[in-house]
């Protein structure tokens with residue numbers, strides 16, 4: 332054993348990142364009889380979806396002007412359906428919610444973490460290692476040969492047959508020095524910083540309009556940066572609580588706390604319903620909507636998404652609009668054809684240079700515009716599932 336290594340772990344599949352895609356990838360590979368190691372640098376499951384305290388699962392349904400949309404009518408079956416049944420049986424979620432032209436599934440507090448934990452706990456073949464960060468990768472020819480990870484000062488070497496990159500940012504390609512798809516600086520979207528607000532009195536759904544109105548006034552009257560006018564509000568599980576979502580550029584990440592304090596003071600000073608409101612917790616980090624993708628055998632494009640393109644090797648369906656959070660305009664949507672969907676081909680999950688690398692979730696091989704649609708939770712969970720099945724198929728072959 333290499334003297335610099337404290338421990339060696341051997342598995343069939345190593346999944347990097349325990350966001351929604353990583354957990355679904357690990358569980359599916361384990362269901363296929365493979366020995367799986369799921370590695371996550373943070374101390375929680377669910378990645379961005381967990382820390383950003385999402386209240387809705389997007390990407391589960393086709394967009395449909397007419398509605399209503401049945402909770403069970405998901406675009407993809409498998410784990411999407413398991414989530415629907417879990418939320419129905421444990422949290423009594425029996426209806427979808429319409430937001431403009433699209434439908435989402437409401438997500439009560441802590442329900443996502445509970446679902447992901449239940450999924451993982453049901454699979455003895457999948458071992459998760461939290462607080463474990465991948466920091467180096469060895470490559471031999473067109474194969475990845477071993478990974479190095481750190482956990483509480485311990486150095487771990489991981490040996491595997493297949494790697495699934497669910498890091499949300501193509502960590503494997505970066506560390507292995509292979510090509511990946513980057514986002515041009517001028518195309519970078521606003522990032523999200525979220526605060527849970529409690530002790531709201533007499534609030535109702537009109538706060539979703541009133542909060543952005545006062546955010547706009549804050550910018551106009553206090554000379555605050557323009558992007559703060561895109562601050563939104565989402566109601567929580569009760570009328571007494573909700574979520575303030577600030578949208579800020581990468582370059583202003585360090586000022587997140589200062590901005591939050593100022594805008595919160597201004598809004599609570601003007602909105603009667605919020606005069607005694609308090610911030611209970613924040614997302615801690617500023618979360619990027621953009622991601623860099625693994626360079627795959629095919630790059631999914633905006634035309635594929637908007638044209639509802641189908642592929643011979645299509646593995647999952649998507650229908651969420653291309654959603655971009657732009658500094659100059661706020662949110663912009665481009666919709667997939669009504670009642671239709673596009674497919675994501677298996678080639679978007681397969682690396683074009685490395686034979687034992689699969690990518691999944693928001694870092695599959697897709698253009699910046701296409702990622703604006705695929706990056707939502709519903710699509711990422713199904714991508715995770717598809718990547719777990721692909722790993723099993725590749726190993727059997």
Ligand SMILES: Cc1cc2nc3c(=O)[nH]c(=O)nc-3n(C[C@H](O)[C@H](O)[C@H](O)COP(=O)(O)OP(=O)(O)OC[C@H]3O[C@@H](n4cnc5c(N)ncnc54)[C@H](O)[C@@H]3O)c2cc1C
Pocket residue numbers: 347348349350351352353370371372373377378379380383385386387388389390463464465466497498499502522523524618619620691692693694706707708709711
């Ligand atoms: C502000 C904001 C609001 C959003 N709102 C919604 C919404 O309301 N509904 C919705 O459906 N979607 C929403 N999304 C999109 C959605 O949350 C994410 O895009 C989706 O969850 C991505 O999942 P993922 O598993 O691909 O990646 P991630 O959630 O990014 O998970 C990647 C994981 O990899 C880990 N990792 C990275 N590097 C390493 C390493 N070297 N070693 C070990 N682990 C590593 C990370 O810690 C992380 O846990 C939102 C996103 C943002 C940013």
